[in-house]
Amino acid sequence: MAQQRKRNPNGAGTITKRKDGRYQAAVYVLQPDGTRARKFAYGKTWAECDVKRRDLLAKVDQGVPVPTRSAKLSEWLPYWLENVVRSRWKLSTFDKYEAHVRLYLVPMIGAKRLESLSVGDVRRFLTRLEKQTTAATAKESHSVLRSALTAASREELVTRNVASLVEPPRVVSRELSPWTLDETLTFLAAARKDPLYAAFVLAVTMGLRRGEIVGLRWGDVDLDNRVLYVRQQTQRRQGRLYEDDPKGRRRRVVPLPAMCVAPLRWHRMRQAAAKKAAGERWQASEYVFTTRNGRPVEPRNVYRSFTRVAKDAGLRVVRLHDARHGCATLLVAAGVAPRVVMEILGHSQISITMDVYTHVVQDTQREAISHMDRLLKRRPGS
Template identity: 30%
Template structure:
């Protein structure tokens, strides 16, 4: 087929008309494009369209606005598959960040370069956290991928958009001495069992605050992570963050008597509250049986850190502390991954890569001693 573009003498621009076979009704299909500044530009677009027609990837221009697609098609399709917390986060990111930037832009006109500029905008002008920016990047990629599947687009520009490098905050963890000082300082606190669980199991805050007695098997000394508490402390979610987050964790022997002590406390408080008790079978709860407000937990945590005179870290860093101490003791990263509930071993290795060089040195030294004996 001879490729040919024509010049519109009235406007001085170039255009082309090309046959694209027949549509589903058997009618002849023609593709027209106008408004190119040069013949070369028109021919480049013509070649691209012919290739798409040949590969059956050509899609008809729809003029569909990206934000309309997100709000009317993509987001509703996710509602049945996502946890309510994740769905609300997606909706908030669309309304507060994507819509103001891409308002009224047609989806097929959004290029990889435009998406890259949006990522830079998020990084430099919004003050969003690293995690929030990554969440929006995932949303963008997923939505454009869906648009390609539904034949609104011929290709996914988000796949070619380079995301700006987000500088990771340096991870802060406690050493063994810090852990012991903190636990000793927290021993008489009403939420001591929370900190003990965090520093022996590596569980997330939301998992600890949603732990039930029926999730603990005292015969096998195992607990099972099966539900979580929402960020605002008002909703118990009958699901975990991911499939891998639903896991079994073997308890350290020293934790068992403390759990049984907590169980006796809960029984006394339930009897005292009588009909005013709201029974969710929670291990960690108020005297009336309701979930603990995460803000109240954090207030205790920061006060006890100051009292113990240990480095100031986030509650989530207790989880990092557990992983770092385990890896430093040569515990297999795959076991650490399963305890933490990571979806992929690469997450564990990437997150705690700073610990691994020390582990490798220890392993090499131990293996050398096994083969050749210790050197004086």
């Protein structure tokens, strides 16, 4: 008795046997431009082909575009940004990735199709980009491309991630040059009358990032028990202030140094006076650092004040972020274990902390060698 032909309902695609003995499934799928087109899948058996047909139908039900031919990078990268990066990653990450896609990847390599993109194409792109910009920019673009192709591989648009086969450009690490202890003390003395003095104390003694300082709320500060909770950060992106998790999504609880308590108490009294003076103009919030009207402080204004105080004190101007390095240097020099320093500063990897640790060890070695020189220069009987 002849085997009864298996039929699928309308819209569920078809499976036919080819002359070469293989089976072919055909399903109408959604295209990146919103149209519908026929997509073919092949298998050695009817059952194997049916599995692929069902996978295609599942994507149709989910509204996921399935290109009938290999998409160009200029088509895939914007789709990846909007449907993967924007929904899953932080806004700051989206902004950085979008800039690399718009400025470098699409203009320089966007005409290449996903399936035809080769290791050589990626290597030539990185070499050209490094010549036009910097090794650091080329390395970041490589990371963006690798992430985009990883997503394309998950959706079975490519069989391998060619970007992962290419080594990124080497970047020479910026030499750390944080303030010395004397410079730090000079800065803190000069900043005492600044409205953001308490913020600078937190940056220097606890290594808080700028966004973490701006996003700090009074509910995160326990002055009686001297504990600080780093739960969020505030950033300005796309023309607006927004709250997000700390960098690396590493929330942490850290002890509050004694020298931070008095500045924070003084700051709270000053804020209460400002609230009373503003009256109805005060915008209620729980932020520790606010403007005269209660609005959150702009992150860039924290750095501007930091730079102004440093210049007025006759100090060399460093980044506010370098205060974190200075904090790490002091902690390591005081004998605090690198793993503990990592937790206090919220580093995502111990290697970041060890970079500072190595810096301190080198300074200690120089001091030891200098001491040896002084000993060797002594003459017998002197």
